[in-house]
Amino acid sequence: MKSRQEQRSEETKEQILKAAGTLFAKKGFDSVSIREIAKDAGCSHTTIYLYFKDKEALLHQLSMPSLERLYKQLLQISLMDTLTPEARLKGISREYIQFCLENRNMFDVFFNAKSTRVDELEPELEINKLRLEIFALMKQVLQDCLSMPDDELLLNFSRTFYYQLNGILSTYSYLHESIPVLMKRLEPTFDLSVEILILGFKEKISQKGNE
Incomplete structure (x- = not known):
């Protein structure tokens, strides 16, 4: 029993x-001070340093x-060898979108606070290492869909895919229906967006091959 x-x-x-968490989500990580956090938490700023370095x-x-948790869920989908690469990419897209909608007050903090470039080789922060692992997993499944080498073009395609996911999230950041209802209603649209991106990427690869 705890004392x-x-x-x-x-x-x-x-x-x-x-x-x-509330302040980071409301004002942005860089705009919040330790003193502000202490004030809202009802403690002194020196108390915070007893628990957290910075x-x-x-x-x-x-x-x-x-x-x-998200990484493990995406990894599980990526390893489903009974699914085609395109089906795995659709599954990863839906899982990522649902995760971010369920954490819509915090997902910007989760992915963007103190973030680094996706091609950073040795990020210092553990959170950035994990973010890059999530991105690398998406890139790998996209590579499987396109059967292409791991080159600069694949990196640009992967960035485009990631931008598209976050564009969807910005559209539905203010929900007027439950997440299960929204996901059921819009899953066909989310899947279609993946299909269109893949078609576009394949056309771009074809054009490059004809140059």
Whole structure:
């Protein structure tokens, strides 16, 4: 059984994380100070440093568990050898969209706060390593769809695919229906967007081959 001090310590830590998450989502990671987080958490700014080294440590604690779950879900889909590469890419798209809609107040923090380029070879932050693993997984499945080498063109295609996913998310960031209802209604449209992208990519590869 935990002592009262241990319980208070855990409660304080949770209050700090909750305040940080709310502020990061509302104002952006770079615009929030430790003092602001402390004020909203009802503690002193020095108390925060007892639990977290800095804002990056708060970002890590807030984001990594959810991103790790997403990565495992996407990896599982990517390894389904009973599905065609295109079906796997559609499944990954739907899973990513649903995850971000379910975390619509935080997904911008999850993916963009202190982020790095997708072609960064050795990112310093663990969260960026995981973000790049998620992107690399999407790129690999896209490569399987297109049967093309891992080159600059594939990287650009992968970026385009990722931009398209986030364009969908910006369209539905303010939901007026439940996520299950929305996903059921729009899954055919999401799948169609993947089909159109793949057709476009294949046409671009064909044009390049004729140059």
